[in-house]
Amino acid sequence: MMLLWLCVIWVFASVAVAMLPMRHQYIPGVILLLAAPVLIIMIGQQVGWIAALLGLAAFVSMFRNPLLFILAKLxxxxxELPE
Incomplete structure (x- = not known):
């Protein structure tokens, strides 16, 4: 049950960060970006790998631009960063 609440909090935090101006999104966005794989692994352990794959697909869909930026840097x- 705790995993469910952590995931719900993560989703609402992501929505709140998305509503911030771009210059204020970086720090909370990085925190959410780092927290997501931990939650996805926990989902895989407690629920199953299919649910974890669905969570991974949702994560990649939500964070596609930051992930593409990191991939380009690598x-x-x-x-270019947006203003």
Missing amino acids: RGQNP
């Missing part, structure tokens, strides 16, 4: 490219 490739040595210099992507």
Whole structure:
């Protein structure tokens, strides 16, 4: 039951961060970005790997732009940050 509440809190926190101006999204966004894999692993352990795959798909869908930015940085490219 605790996992469910943690996931619900994570979702509401993500929505709240998305409503912030872009310059205020970085720190809470990084925290949510780092917390998501932990929650997905917990979902996989407690519920099953299919639920974890669905959670991973939702996570990648929500955070596609930051993940693409990180991927571009790892490739040595210099992507632009929005203002």
